[in-house]
């Protein structure tokens with residue numbers, strides 16, 4: 001008969017909970033890393049690689065949870081938000097993308113000003129504090145068209161925070177206008193841009209990038225754009241797309257490059273590991289990342305990104321169940337109510353199109369955490385019936 005600790009412990013990635021304690025006691029390398037986590041010391045690239053390739057899930061989770069508790073206690077954040085993807089027509093052809101459309105394809109769409117206004121009024125009706133705006137790089141739309149998207153949102157409802165445009169889109173606007181990134185960003189801020197989401201980062205390694213998103217902004221440009229945004233006082237997020245053709249060394253390298261920039265600017269708010277969804281993409285022959293991998297990426301990110309305040313378990317792509325468990329593996333944020341998400345649903349995500357606040361509360365409370373509604377900038381949202389006000393930063 002298999003012993004309680006030994007049944008699954010033959011492979012280091014499959015240890016039981018008590019096996020996780022034994023792992024630290026018997027694996028001197030893991031013990032060394034655990035001691036660094038205890039002492040709040042920075043982990044090296046080699047530490048990260050060891051954790052990614054060798055550590056069992058429960059040890060990873062236990063260490064990551066230790067950091068999460070230190071930074072955010074029992075709090076688990078969410079926000080009330082809505083998505084707007086103003087066009088899916090895109091000049092690029094990232095192999096992992098199911099959302100994009102060719103210019104003349106039947107699937108292609110472009111939002112009119114009225115459609116944008118309607119979406120904003122829907123957000124207002126739902127009490128959303130944030131609108132998340134990203135889309136394709138349309139062959140025929142000029143910079144003014146993208147400026148107009150932000151202007152229309154802001155004029156329709158100035159109170160809503162506009163989190164818009166990935167680094168890839170900002171790079172495209174630079175290409176269209178032949179102006180530097182800080183000029184492009186300033187123009188957007190002048191019409192209402194409040195912060196930037198973390199998309200477009202994918203995997204920074206140039207070789208991997210050439211396989212999955214050959215032509216779009218390279219890693220240095222993505223990092224330069226986020227640096228320029230931080231220098232202008234814009235807060236931004238960062239992501240990493242995992243579970244496709246990359247290897248552990250690429251993931252750890254990605255996290256180290258982000259950590260380096262954050263050391264300089266402290267402008268990133270949250271990191272979101274994004275699980276690859278293969279359906280309807282050019283990589284549909286690949287399997288979806290497993291639950292094991294999803295939790296490992298949350299935990300690894302929490303441990304490597306010691307200078308990031310928040311790690312987001314984006315429930316839309318992880319599924320509610322894994323996102324809930326991730327709150328005990330290093331994540332402290334679930335993103336939000338997320339109405340009208342298209343990028344993952346086009347790629348086969350089976351999650352609902354949105355969650356209600358009571359549903360988010362239940363997920364968080366069952367995980368033993370305290371739900372805190374935040375705005376985009378991690379300030380507490382105080383609700384009084386249909387009205388809301390913004391309080392102090394939570395942590």
Ligand code: V47
Pocket residue numbers: 096097098099166196197198199200201202237238239240241272274275276277278281314335343344347
């Ligand atoms: O850059 C595209 C990814 C990103 C697929 O900042 C895919 O708060 C998996 O960045 N499978 C856009 N991923 C979404 C994004 C995001 C999401 C939620 C919150 C925030 C934030 C940012 O989605 C893209 C790409 O990395 N993506 N296609 C796919 N098939």
Ligand code: SF4
Pocket residue numbers: 090091092093094097098099100135136137168213216
């Ligand atoms: Fe275009 Fe973005 Fe899709 Fe790449 S991920 S094809 S840039 S919409």
